[in-house]
Amino acid sequence: MQLLFISGPEIFIIIIIIVLLFGADKIPSFVKTFGKAMKEMKKVTNEIKDDIEKTDMGKDIKEMNKTVTNLKKDINKVTGGLDDTGIIKDVKNIQKTFRKKL
Secondary structure, eight states: OOBTTBOHHHHHHHHHHHHHHHOTTTHHHHHHHHHHHHHHHHHHHHHHHHHHHHSHHHHHHHHHHHHHHHHHHHHHHHTTTOOSOTHHHHHHHHHHHHHHHO
């Protein structure tokens, strides 16, 4: 797994630059602060997600996802042997746009 599309040698160079800029004695406190910030960000993100799921908006999103899934099933039944041209392509593009907005 690549972290932000950065390979091993690039990470090594970044670490060397950090050591040169901050000094070896400040790096542990920097990493500790960064870890706390990431933990707090995850906590806030989970709280927001829980709030959305508890509200009507969360229920509406789940209902829209079910509707899109049902529409997709119906479209696949109707278009079983057809290729991705014309109306079928337009419908699939609308589905992609709708999912991106969710």
